[in-house]
Amino acid sequence: xxxxxxxxxxxxxxxxxxxxxxxxxxxxxxxxxxxxxxxxxxxxxxxxxxxxxxxxxxxxxxxxxxxxxxxxxxxxxxxxxxxxxxxxxxxxxxxxxxxxxxxxxxxxxxxxxxxxxxxxxxxxxxxxxxxxxxxxxxxxxxxxxxxxxxxxxxxxxxxxxxxxxxxxxxxxxxxxxxxxxxxxxxxxxxxxxxxxxxxxxxxxxxxxxxxxxxxxxxxxxxxxxxxxxxxxxxxxxxxxxxxxxxxxxxx
Amino acid sequence: xxxxxxxxxxxxxxxxxxxxxxxxxxxxxxxxxxxxxxxxxxxxxxxxxxxxxxxxxxxxxxxxxxxxxxxxxxxxxxxxxxxxxxxxxxxxxxxxxxxxxxxxxxxxxxxxxxxxxxxxxxxxxxxxxxxxxxxxxxxxxxxxxxxxxxxxxxxxxxxxxxxxxxxxxxxxxxxxxxxxxxxxxxxxxxxxxxxxxxxxxxxxxxxxxxxxxxxxxxxxxxxxxxxxxxxxxxxxxxxxxxxxxxxxxxxxxxxxxxxxxxxxxxxxxxxxxxxxxxxxxxxxxxxxxxxxxxxxxxxxxxxxxxxxxxxxxxxxxxxxxxxxxxxxxxxxxxxxxxxxxxxxxxxxxxxxxxxx
Ligand SMILES: Cc1ncc(C[n+]2csc(CCOP(=O)(O)OP(=O)(O)O)c2C)c(N)n1
Ligand code: SF4
Ligand SMILES: [Mg+2]
Numbered sequence: 001x002x003x004x005x006x007x008x009x010x011x012x013x014x015x016x017x018x019x020x021x022x023x024x025x026x027x028x029x030x031x032x033x034x035x036x037x038x039x040x041x042x043x044x045x046x047x048x049x050x051x052x053x054x055x056x057x058x059x060x061x062x063x064x065x066x067x068x069x070x071x072x073x074x075x076x077x078x079x080x081x082x083x084x085x086x087x088x089x090x091x092x093x094x095x096x097x098x099x100x101x102x103x104x105x106x107x108x109x110x111x112x113x114x115x116x117x118x119x120x121x122x123x124x125x126x127x128x129x130x131x132x133x134x135x136x137x138x139x140x141x142x143x144x145x146x147x148x149x150x151x152x153x154x155x156x157x158x159x160x161x162x163x164x165x166x167x168x169x170x171x172x173x174x175x176x177x178x179x180x181x182x183x184x185x186x187x188x189x190x191x192x193x194x195x196x197x198x199x200x201x202x203x204x205x206x207x208x209x210x211x212x213x214x215x216x217x218x219x220x221x222x223x224x225x226x227x228x229x230x231x232x233x234x235x236x237x238x239x240x241x242x243x244x245x246x247x248x249x250x251x
Numbered sequence: 252x253x254x255x256x257x258x259x260x261x262x263x264x265x266x267x268x269x270x271x272x273x274x275x276x277x278x279x280x281x282x283x284x285x286x287x288x289x290x291x292x293x294x295x296x297x298x299x300x301x302x303x304x305x306x307x308x309x310x311x312x313x314x315x316x317x318x319x320x321x322x323x324x325x326x327x328x329x330x331x332x333x334x335x336x337x338x339x340x341x342x343x344x345x346x347x348x349x350x351x352x353x354x355x356x357x358x359x360x361x362x363x364x365x366x367x368x369x370x371x372x373x374x375x376x377x378x379x380x381x382x383x384x385x386x387x388x389x390x391x392x393x394x395x396x397x398x399x400x401x402x403x404x405x406x407x408x409x410x411x412x413x414x415x416x417x418x419x420x421x422x423x424x425x426x427x428x429x430x431x432x433x434x435x436x437x438x439x440x441x442x443x444x445x446x447x448x449x450x451x452x453x454x455x456x457x458x459x460x461x462x463x464x465x466x467x468x469x470x471x472x473x474x475x476x477x478x479x480x481x482x483x484x485x486x487x488x489x490x491x492x493x494x495x496x497x498x499x500x501x502x503x504x505x506x507x508x509x510x511x512x513x514x515x516x517x518x519x520x521x522x523x524x525x526x527x528x529x530x531x532x533x534x535x536x537x538x539x540x541x542x543x544x545x546x547x548x549x550x551x552x553x554x555x556x557x558x559x560x561x562x563x564x565x566x567x568x569x570x571x572x573x574x575x576x577x578x579x580x581x582x583x584x585x586x587x588x589x590x591x592x593x594x595x596x597x598x599x600x601x602x603x604x605x606x607x
Pocket of ligand 3: 097098099124125126127128129130137
């Protein structure tokens with residue numbers, strides 16, 4: 001029997017074959033791969049418009065073989081609303097960090113979700129402002145030291161970390177809301193399942209969908225890549241529990 | 252079409268946009284232009300269009316950005332504080348070179364001000380108000396019929412130059428009723444093709460709508476390209492009305508509502524054999540510099556009086572144009588007040604036009 005070589009893994013045709021500028025160990029890249037795989041497997045790429053935010057994810061304007069719009073800090077859900085309302089046949093995805101979505105863009109995400117805009121948001125929560133060099137985000141955990149919480153975040157001074165998925169799941173507009181992680185192979189597979197479900201919600205026209213993905217920022221956390229993955233289990237998940245917060249009937 | 256109907260200014264804004272092929276409106280309530288979004292909320296569904304009341308003007312301008320990126324004619328209207336909130340989005344739209352139409356029904360300022368007519372947002376519109384080197388093609392009507400024409404033209408210009416266009420009106424034009432006629436209607440099948448729009452990659456090369464580039468040389472090159480475009484706009488798209496200005500000793504310069512009042516002033520003074528004329532800029536950017544230069548050079552011209560509903564904003568562009576060749580006087584009202592023709596006539600008559 002002649003040995004047969006079978007290809008079991010290949011680059012996604014949706015990801016542009018150029019070098020990424022993310023820091024070593026950053027999980028933005030893993031999330032890109034998952035978004036690309038889901039778009040490919042659901043055959044959505046040809047009609048997708050990707051709305052890119054301001055943050056480390058801005059670099060993604062060059063990373064996807066998709067029609068792409070770069071938007072102002074926090075405003076991706078409004079931009080996506082404009083795209084989807086003007087062209088309901090398009091598949092519209094926003095990809096946003098936690099500073100972008102949970103701080104400057106809170107109004108836009110809440111109201112896009114509440115209107116039940118038929119768009120999907122990939123919400124990358126790394127608990128910090130990566131791009132600007134490690135300032136506190138609304139999602140930064142209590143006790144975490146950042147450039148702008150040098151003594152550690154204190155609830156009495158900086159408020160408590162905001163749980164976006166729980167908050168948005170109170171609204172009627174969303175069809176699907178889940179929180180996942182990418183710090184282990186099992187978690188990665190779980191994230192992929194959630195993204196597919198969120199995309200399906202949009203495909204079926206059921207309403208707004210969002211997947212909050214707990215991500216790392218080794219550079220600004222001051223942790224090694226491996227330590228960063230462990231920190232997700234030890235510190236992040238206990239405050240931000242994984243799971244589906246909303247999944248309407250028909251999904 | 253072809254018949255005169257009585258309509259309110261803010262509603263005319265809406266219908267003008269629809270006649271120009273606009274089927275999308277994103278806006279947020281603010282007086283004195285509330286009738287525009289209300290009109291669109293009712294009217295757009297009748298013509299297969301979409302109206303969304305945004306959660307803020309910040310969201311509204313970004314919805315415009317998305318809709319324009321996807322290749323559609325889209326408009327918003329607002330008034331001064333709302334337009335202030337839109338400035339970041341407008342800068343992005345100009346940077347990404349997207350065609351949108353904006354309407355500012357200017358009201359008294361600064362801050363919350365009041366809902367009376369004003370022209371205090373001239374600088375914000377023509378200099379303009381957001382970050383970076385860009386311009387809004389800015390058109391200023393003096394009555395509702397002209398407003399219909401300028402909204403239509405704003406859509407055409409925005410598409411032609413891939414640049415945001417602003418129609419600058421005020422609380423008076425927003426609220427008056429006049430008999431108007433919609434004599435042009437865009438054939439939707441003749442809308443310009445937008446091969447650059449984000450409509451799904453669909454087996455072609457990727458389209459990217461962005462104002463972002465980390466590479467200094469590339470971003471500078473884009474800026475040069477935008478400035479080249481602006482040079483063409485300045486050459487080709489200047490608009491003004493010259494009303495007895497050619498042989499006048501005293502030339503009034505005013506736009507929009509004050510332009511209209513000054514036109515009445517010219518009629519009154521001409522009947523008294525007073526040599527007065529009006530140069531009424533219709534495009535505020537590009538500004539009618541050349542004609543002002545030419546008028547200033549004329550031996551008959553003794554000087555200019557600029558009248559605005561502001562502390563003096565357009566007057567700076569008049570000064571740049573006239574470049575010290577003839578004296579320039581200014582009269583401005585603020586706070587929602589509008590000068591009467593008599594008020595302007597009295598000022599013209601008290602100025603010492605001979606002595607420089
Ligand atoms: C209006 C505006 N304010 C501030 C900034 C600066 N800024 C750029 S990225 C960023 C934070 C991004 O953090 P996040 O959304 O968490 O993304 P990350 O980089 O962590 O992935 C800020 C504040 C900006 N570009 N625009
Ligand atoms: S700064 Fe943080 S979030 Fe940004 S690329 Fe580096 S590790 Fe990733
Ligand atoms: Mg972040």
